[in-house]
Amino acid sequence: MSGRFTCRSCRRTFPLNTLLWQCPCGSPFSIETGSGFEPRRVDRRTSTIWRYRAAIPGPAGKNIVTLGEGGTPLVEVELGKRRVPIKQEQLMPTGSFKDRGASALVSHMKGSGIRQAVIDSSGNAAASVAAYSAAAGIACDVFIPYRTPAGKCAQIRAYGANLHQVRGTREETARAARKAAGHSFYASHYWHPLFIQGVKTIAYEIFEQLGGRAPDAIVLPCGNGTLVLGAYLGFQDLATARLIPRLPRIIAVQSVACAPLYRAYQRFSRRAPWRPTRAEGIAIAEPIRAEEIIAAVRETRGSVIAVTEREIARALRLTADRGFFIEPTAATAVAGLIRYLPGSRKKEVVVSVFTGHGLKTALKIAGIMDG
Numbered sequence: 001m002s003g004r005f006t007c008r009s010c011r012r013t014f015p016l017n018t019l020l021w022q023c024p025c026g027s028p029f030s031i032e033t034g035s036g037f038e039p040r041r042v043d044r045r046t047s048t049i050w051r052y053r054a055a056i057p058g059p060a061g062k063n064i065v066t067l068g069e070g071g072t073p074l075v076e077v078e079l080g081k082r083r084v085p086i087k088q089e090q091l092m093p094t095g096s097f098k099d100r101g102a103s104a105l106v107s108h109m110k111g112s113g114i115r116q117a118v119i120d121s122s123g124n125a126a127a128s129v130a131a132y133s134a135a136a137g138i139a140c141d142v143f144i145p146y147r148t149p150a151g152k153c154a155q156i157r158a159y160g161a162n163l164h165q166v167r168g169t170r171e172e173t174a175r176a177a178r179k180a181a182g183h184s185f186y187a188s189h190y191w192h193p194l195f196i197q198g199v200k201t202i203a204y205e206i207f208e209q210l211g212g213r214a215p216d217a218i219v220l221p222c223g224n225g226t227l228v229l230g231a232y233l234g235f236q237d238l239a240t241a242r243l244i245p246r247l248p249r250i251i252a253v254q255s256v257a258c259a260p261l262y263r264a265y266q267r268f269s270r271r272a273p274w275r276p277t278r279a280e281g282i283a284i285a286e287p288i289r290a291e292e293i294i295a296a297v298r299e300t301r302g303s304v305i306a307v308t309e310r311e312i313a314r315a316l317r318l319t320a321d322r323g324f325f326i327e328p329t330a331a332t333a334v335a336g337l338i339r340y341l342p343g344s345r346k347k348e349v350v351v352s353v354f355t356g357h358g359l360k361t362a363l364k365i366a367g368i369m370d371g
């Protein structure tokens with residue numbers, strides 16, 4: 001599918017194969033794709049995200065880099081007296097939903113002849129881009145904060161990426177990566193709009209798995225917002241195609257320890273300092289797409305919830321009690337559900353996502369369970 005990079009601030013557009021990672025005005029790019037989802041163009045021979053290749057801009061044919069991502073089960077999990085269908089994204093090839101975005105982005109990179117890439121992340125996005133880069137024969141430099149759990153570091157190194165652990169904040173890590181990217185391609189999952197174009201397939205799958213309907217609400221952990229914005233775009237495509245009457249309410253969940261989106265949503269004026277959190281995967285102090293995320297939440301009449309460290313620990317235990325092993329960041333969604341469900345209508349269809357596998361942070365989880 002074709003498309004162009006567009007800037008929401010200054011309205012300039014660029015071709016998809018530009019090497020720019022941000023608009024010259026400083027804003028992140030989006031991609032306007034038009035109709036998006038057409039049921040008759042779904043490729044029923046595959047259950048990967050490439051089932052929806054007609055809706056993903058850019059890569060085609062031999063340039064598609066796939067490891068079997070997508071097609072995750074939607075399993076009902078008992079919470080309170082409700083049974084909530086939860087998308088099992090921890091079962092992805094690298095253990096997180098980021099594989100949807102990485103498969104789309106790295107396929108685009110391969111198609112553009114890129115041989116070398118740089119990424120910064122708190123762990124899972126880097127692991128994912130490193131895995132797909134390995135599969136595509138692209139060399140990868142990864143910048144992560146020093147405190148990233150050892151399991152995630154080991155995974156990134158196993159894929160052959162060059163790992164740089166930065167002694168500093170998440171934002172300093174990003175700056176170090178961008179400096180290094182001066183000589184190669186900045187494959188940032190939150191700056192590059194193709195990543196979100198891959199993630200949006202989660203909405204198409206949920207629609208198909210619910211039997212051709214959208215949920216009334218979807219509860220999602222949120223840091224940089226690639227999952228929230230991906231789900232939003234996917235459901236928007238379905239609404240544009242008149243397959244669903246309205247968008248599901250988006251309930252974005254943050255950690256109280258680092259909650260810039262919660263504060264923006266509540267229109268708090270002062271910025272708050274942030275503290276370390278068990279949910280390191282969503283500890284993003286300055287999300288670059290904050291405005292877009294808040295706009296998506298408001299348009300769907302959703303909300304932003306902030307949960308405490310105790311609520312995260314409790315959610316993690318409760319999830320393990322049901323037989324699921326997810327990482328603490330992923331447990332924030334369950335903590336969000338525990339807050340959201342009591343105030344919702346009984347008949348409301350609420351869906352959520354397990355975003356990352358527990359095995360990546362097994363020791364950290366052991367610490368929480370013992371504590």
Ligand SMILES: *Cc1c(COP(=O)(O)O)cnc(C)c1O
Pocket residue numbers: 096098124125221222223224225226227228281282327329330355356357
């Ligand atoms: C990346 C990630 C998130 C949050 O995604 P954003 O795009 O940063 O909002 C949630 N859970 C896990 C396990 C992640 O890796």
Ligand SMILES: [Zn+2]
Pocket residue numbers: 007008009010011012023024025026027
């Ligand atoms: Zn611009």
